[in-house]
Amino acid sequence: MDGHDDGGAPGGGAPDENARHEESRGRAAALLRRLAGERGAATAEYAVATMAAVGFAGLLVIILRGDEVRGILTDLVRNALTVG
Numbered sequence: 892m893d894g895h896d897d898g899g900a901p902g903g904g905a906p907d908e909n910a911r912h913e914e915s916r917g918r919a920a921a922l923l924r925r926l927a928g929e930r931g932a933a934t935a936e937y938a939v940a941t942m943a944a945v946g947f948a949g950l951l952v953i954i955l956r957g958d959e960v961r962g963i964l965t966d967l968v969r970n971a972l973t974v975g
Contacts, residue, residue, distance in 0.1 A: 954960055 955964070
């Protein structure tokens with residue numbers, strides 16, 4: 892023995908070093924628990940965005956089925972295709 896005391900900490904490290912490792916592991920575990928609660932968040936966001944898009948598409952279909960809008964679109968196409 893060289894007369895130096897390692898502080899009696901398991902693994903031969905200093906007690907404050909082991910405490911830092913334990914604290915770091917605890918923070919990592921807390922972060923993993925917090926992230927595990929958000930597992931389906933991205934899927935839910937995609938579902939909400941998809942439902943909004945479907946609603947918007949349905950609204951457009953209703954609007955475009957109207958006679959007035961159909962006439963405007965027909966005139967627009969007819970004018971675009973007219974040469975001269």
